[in-house]
Amino acid sequence: MKSNSLLSDSKVKFIIxxxxxxxxxxxxxxxxxxPFSQGETLYEYHxxxxxxxxxxGLKSLIPPLANSDWLKEHQEELPCLIRxxxxxxxxxxxxxxxxxxxxxxxxxxxxxxxxxxxxxxxWGNEYGDSNVKVVRKALESCNSQ
Amino acid sequence: MQRLISGIVFILLLIIGILFVIPxxxxxxxxxxxxxxxxxxxxxxxxxxxxxxxxxxxxDSNIITNETFAGKAYITDFFFIHCPSICPKxxxxxxRIYDEFENNDQLLMISHSIDTRNDTVPALKAYANxxxxxxxxxxxxxxxxxxxxxxxxxxxxxALVDEDxxxxxxxxxxxxxxxxxxxxxxxxxxxxxxxxxxFLVKIEKLLNEx
Numbered sequence: 036m037k038s039n040s041l042l043s044d045s046k047v048k049f050i051i052x053x054x055x056x057x058x059x060x061x062x063x064x065x066x067x068x069x070p071f072s073q074g075e076t077l078y079e080y081h082x083x084x085x086x087x088x089x090x091x092g093l094k095s096l097i098p099p100l101a102n103s104d105w106l107k108e109h110q111e112e113l114p115c116l117i118r119x120x121x122x123x124x125x126x127x128x129x130x131x132x133x134x135x136x137x138x139x140x141x142x143x144x145x146x147x148x149x150x151x152x153x154x155x156x157x158w159g160n161e162y163g164d165s166n167v168k169v170v171r172k173a174l175e176s177c178n179s180q
Numbered sequence: 181m182q183r184l185i186s187g188i189v190f191i192l193l194l195i196i197g198i199l200f201v202i203p204x205x206x207x208x209x210x211x212x213x214x215x216x217x218x219x220x221x222x223x224x225x226x227x228x229x230x231x232x233x234x235x236x237x238x239x240d241s242n243i244i245t246n247e248t249f250a251g252k253a254y255i256t257d258f259f260f261i262h263c264p265s266i267c268p269k270x271x272x273x274x275x276r277i278y279d280e281f282e283n284n285d286q287l288l289m290i291s292h293s294i295d296t297r298n299d300t301v302p303a304l305k306a307y308a309n310x311x312x313x314x315x316x317x318x319x320x321x322x323x324x325x326x327x328x329x330x331x332x333x334x335x336x337x338x339a340l341v342d343e344d345x346x347x348x349x350x351x352x353x354x355x356x357x358x359x360x361x362x363x364x365x366x367x368x369x370x371x372x373x374x375x376x377x378x379f380l381v382k383i384e385k386l387l388n389e390x
Contacts, residue, residue, distance in 0.1 A: 085268040093268050094275070096310040134310070137264050 074153025077146055081139050082154075090158045096134055098127040101158035110155075110162065114170045115177035117147050144171050212357075212386055215336060215364035231334055231362040236292070236323035239304040244290070244321050246362065253386055254288040256356050257370060258332050258339045260295035261307050265346040270353040270370035271311065277355075278318055280380055286387050289318035292332070294339045294349050296325045335364060357383055 079088065082100075086092055090101030100106055105127040106113075120138035124131050142150070148170040155162035216229025236244045255277055259267045274289065281287045293299035299307075304320040311318075322328070332339035335356045342350040353370035357379070365386055368379035 083269070084264075084266055087269070087272060093272050094311050096271075096307070097268055135262070 071149060071153040071156060074149035075157070077142070077150050078153050081142070082150070090154065095130065095132065098125070098132040100154050101160060103127050106154065106160070107162045111173050113151050114147050114173040117142065117150060118174065119177050119180060144174060211389055212365040212382055215367070228363055231358055231364070234327065234331055236321035237301060238319040238321045239301060239308045239315055241301050244319055249288055251360050252286055252288050253357065253359050254290055255383070256290045256292065256335055256358065257354070258292045258294050258337055258351050260293050260347065260349055261299050261303055262295065263347050263349070266353045266371050270355070273370045273373065273376045274355065275311070276376060277380065277383065278313055281383065282314070282317065284387065287383065291318070291320050292328055293320065293322045294328055294332070294351055296322055296328060336367065355379060357386060359386055
């Protein structure tokens with residue numbers, strides 16, 4: 036570098052490292068805590084077509100998952116419901132829904148657990164955390180069907 | 181050097197020119213385009229693609245023909261009730277259009293079932309009830325299998341029976357806007373809310389044009 040350059044070597048180094056630190060800090064602050072991202076991906080792919088990306092369902096056709104008393108009160112049934120589907124009427128937030136839901140048989144126990152954790156905690160829901168042990172136990176009742 | 185600069189300027193102008201020439205989805209007079217191949221008749225008039233005569237049965241066993249939509253524009257899509265894939269998402273977007281134009285009697289809506297075996301009149305009735313819509317405004321129709329699929333072609337919508345597709349039917353979630361002269365004037369991807377945002381503007385534009 037020429038001696039008459041506006042910036043000396045050390046100044047250049049200082050500026051580069053300062054910029055690097057600023058970028059790093061920005062990157063880290065972007066990594067805000069996003070729980071259940073696997074569950075979210077699975078939900079988007081397997082569930083959102085009917086239950087909608089925001090969990091609101093569709094009129095009297097598809098029941099909501101967001102702010103849903105049924106979801107809150109039937110936690111133990113969720114693993115089998117996701118794997119085997121459900122048929123027949125059920126009442127959600129005082130409204131009767133009667134649309135058959137197909138099961139998603141190829142989701143494994145861990146994936147089912149991820150989906151449950153996502154819907155339990157998305158859209159303002161606070162229905163608690165699930166774990167694979169609980170899910171496996173619940174699946175015992177329907178795995179042989 | 182000067183040659184180089186004038187060369188670069190020339191190329192830039194060329195690119196800008198091409199960008200202007202590429203149609204922006206609207207015809208010259210600012211109206212929505214008419215979809216499909218054009219033909220010219222003996223007198224030299226342009227003949228546009230037109231929706232042919234049809235006759236289907238709706239959720240209340242009414243016979244639905246072109247006459248049902250006489251003098252009105254309408255939105256159409258193809259779906260089936262036991263659809264495990266995109267249908268409810270598309271229906272949610274149809275619902276947005278319904279809500280927006282519910283009180284505008286210049287626009288009607290018609291959803292065709294492509295599952296002519298299972299989606300009987302009572303099944304369509306139950307479906308319409310669950311969507312809680314005014315079926316004078318938004319009808320759900322079934323009909324002869326081949327005729328339904330031919331109609332899809334005329335609306336430029338993909339619909340196929342395919343046992344590999346989810347639920348047994350392969351179809352696109354395209355929404356189509358037809359004007360009162362039976363011309364297809366706009367389309368939207370019914371699974372994409374942003375595409376439907378633009379579609380709503382186009383519907384408004386067509387209704388103002390007529």
